[in-house]
Amino acid sequence: MPESADFTKAREQATALVRAQLNAILRVPQGPEKRLIEAMRYAALEGGKGFRPFLCLATSQLFDVPQSQAVRVAAALECVHCYSLAHDDLPAMDDDDLRRGRPSLHKAYDEATAILAGDALLTLAFEILADPATHPEASIRLALVTNLARAAGMNGMVGGQTLDILSPDLSLDVAELARLQALKTGALIGFAVEAGAVLGAIDAPQTAALNDYAQDLGLAFQIADDVLDVTGASQTLGKTAGKDMAEGKATFVSLLGLEGARQETEKRAASAIAHLAPFGPEAEPLRQAAQFVILRKN
Numbered sequence: 001m002p003e004s005a006d007f008t009k010a011r012e013q014a015t016a017l018v019r020a021q022l023n024a025i026l027r028v029p030q031g032p033e034k035r036l037i038e039a040m041r042y043a044a045l046e047g048g049k050g051f052r053p054f055l056c057l058a059t060s061q062l063f064d065v066p067q068s069q070a071v072r073v074a075a076a077l078e079c080v081h082c083y084s085l086a087h088d089d090l091p092a093m094d095d096d097d098l099r100r101g102r103p104s105l106h107k108a109y110d111e112a113t114a115i116l117a118g119d120a121l122l123t124l125a126f127e128i129l130a131d132p133a134t135h136p137e138a139s140i141r142l143a144l145v146t147n148l149a150r151a152a153g154m155n156g157m158v159g160g161q162t163l164d165i166l167s168p169d170l171s172l173d174v175a176e177l178a179r180l181q182a183l184k185t186g187a188l189i190g191f192a193v194e195a196g197a198v199l200g201a202i203d204a205p206q207t208a209a210l211n212d213y214a215q216d217l218g219l220a221f222q223i224a225d226d227v228l229d230v231t232g233a234s235q236t237l238g239k240t241a242g243k244d245m246a247e248g249k250a251t252f253v254s255l256l257g258l259e260g261a262r263q264e265t266e267k268r269a270a271s272a273i274a275h276l277a278p279f280g281p282e283a284e285p286l287r288q289a290a291q292f293v294i295l296r297k298n
């Protein structure tokens, strides 16, 4: 079963809107600092499936948030995501030469530029969120800044990345691996899903349901990533295949077996969809996102 045409269109549209926003922000200056901005554009404006921008825009639509606000939040989130990929590829981390089907940032530029471009994307994210154009109410902007800082930082993505680096020595079981991934990948996906509710100042029970959806979705996404790491070719994936297993890291495939991991992805995607019941047919795009996680090839 292919990815639904509606979902593909919505995902591509979300990607294009975020790119246009970042294209406008990341103007290339004259002078030597031009290199930094070009590297930021290389990391953030090309390739990528636009999964997080899609989620951010889809939940925002659910709560009738103006698209201009949602696009700015999705652009901030994509800055953090792209910084994390650029830093993850560095020799001190995953040491990967291939990302999104082309040389990773430090290969296209150099290590120092890749570090600085990542740093500048991370800080730009918070500048975008703090700007009144993102939302007229300061309390909403503050909630967005706080949520993204938490999702990206020591108790979120960076914490998860630390566990990931240590993981060959940790003999993780399935629950511990799920926790690692909830931090490393799930936290940003959680931010993407909840941002629409924050922008729309939505009440707690609805936010809790979206949170549960995001938890299952993030885990399904990561388990599917582990399956693709084993079954996908580097050319299709646009990144080096088979690395996690080769480095002796626990993956859902190494712990559950290939078939077990596939089944767990489906179980988590179904559970994610079940959490959307309170939102009715309006949440169809979010259901399609869960289907996409199972069907994706890269």
Ligand code: GRG
Pocket (backbone or CB within 6 Å): 047, 048, 049, 050, 051, 052, 083, 084, 085, 087, 088, 093, 100, 157, 158, 161, 184, 185, 222, 225, 298
């Ligand atoms: C360096 C602080 C720091 C964190 C890095 C997210 C991450 C942490 C590393 C990426 C390693 C990786 C391949 C994780 C698997 C799941 C994942 C986040 C994949 C990349 O996300 P996609 O597939 O990427 O949405 P695109 O390129 O489509 O945007």
